[in-house]
Amino acid sequence: MLVTGEPPQPSTPPLTEEALTDEVIARVQATPDARLREVMIALVRHLHAFAKQVRLTEAEWLAGIRFLTETGRMCDDTRQEFVLLSDTLGLSSLIDLINHADASSTATEPTILGPFYVPDSPEREYGASMVEFDDGGEPVVLHGTVRDEEGTPVPGAVLDLWQNAANGSYAVQQPGVQPATNLRGRYRADDAGRYEVRTVRPVPYSIPADGPVGRLVADTGRHPWRAAHIHAKVTAPGFDALTTHVFDRESAYLDSDTVFGVKQSLIKDFVAQADGTLRCEHDFVLRRLDGPPG
Numbered sequence: 001m002l003v004t005g006e007p008p009q010p011s012t013p014p015l016t017e018e019a020l021t022d023e024v025i026a027r028v029q030a031t032p033d034a035r036l037r038e039v040m041i042a043l044v045r046h047l048h049a050f051a052k053q054v055r056l057t058e059a060e061w062l063a064g065i066r067f068l069t070e071t072g073r074m075c076d077d078t079r080q081e082f083v084l085l086s087d088t089l090g091l092s093s094l095i096d097l098i099n100h101a102d103a104s105s106t107a108t109e110p111t112i113l114g115p116f117y118v119p120d121s122p123e124r125e126y127g128a129s130m131v132e133f134d135d136g137g138e139p140v141v142l143h144g145t146v147r148d149e150e151g152t153p154v155p156g157a158v159l160d161l162w163q164n165a166a167n168g169s170y171a172v173q174q175p176g177v178q179p180a181t182n183l184r185g186r187y188r189a190d191d192a193g194r195y196e197v198r199t200v201r202p203v204p205y206s207i208p209a210d211g212p213v214g215r216l217v218a219d220t221g222r223h224p225w226r227a228a229h230i231h232a233k234v235t236a237p238g239f240d241a242l243t244t245h246v247f248d249r250e251s252a253y254l255d256s257d258t259v260f261g262v263k264q265s266l267i268k269d270f271v272a273q274a275d276g277t278l279r280c281e282h283d284f285v286l287r288r289l290d291g292p293p294g
């Protein structure tokens with residue numbers, strides 16, 4: 001039956017919490033890139049569920065916006081507060097597990113990159129020291145072999161190493177105090193896959209506590225300390241790039257590392273020698289990109 005007069009108004013369902021979430025998801029359904037569509041739908045779903053679960057107040061929402069704004073403002077060429085946020089929330093370690101955990105692999109376990117990696121470290125000779133600033137660190141020789149999962153050496157593998165000084169800071173945190181290339185260097189495994197590095201014992205350190213992330217860690221009753229470690233990125237053609245740490249077995253905080261980076265297989269002995277140095281032997285085992293041969 002034809003009805004004259006006012007045209008019918010489109011019916012708008014009441015905007016409930018559930019209807020709003022559905023409406024936002026419906027809007028992103030047209031995203032041409034399938035992966036972006038999948039990520040955005042899950043992001044909206046989880047973000048809305050989070051706000052609903054805690055019944056987020058307007059003041060809390062604004063505090064969250066301010067926190068993220070401040071986190072962004074803390075970032076520059078040498079300070080990455082968002083990486084620190086990801087690290088302290090366990091997200092970085094989760095991404096590492098999602099992408100690299102493989103119970104069937106005997107390759108060296110990876111762990112997080114952390115916020116202090118600086119690319120293009122100086123190339124250093126086999127056995128050379130990466131100490132350019134003496135602040136009383138205990139001398140250490142780190143050595144071992146780079147090999148594949150079958151035990152075959154990987155000659156020419158590049159080991160990009162970085163660590164903190166005895167004062168707890170990385171060179172990148174102390175411009176004008178430490179030389180920019182102190183305690184970092186790129187070494188190359190020899191024809192037998194061996195490497196040797198002269199350095200100092202790393203020490204536990206507090207993550208930067210003067211920014212929003214440090215404040216959040218304190219506000220949640222956590223300590224800001226990381227267990228002592230040497231960082232390594234190990235690469236060779238045909239192998240999965242490895243980002244990992246070597247932890248000192250005698251370090252504090254191995255059981256409560258504030259960024260959840262410790263894996264038992266990465267904890268090593270720093271063994272005292274007659275000449276007063278410490279020796280740490282650690283093999284890096286790389287995974288072939290096409291899987292083990294044979």
Ligand SMILES: [Fe+2]
Pocket residue numbers: 114116226229231
């Ligand atoms: Fe570190």
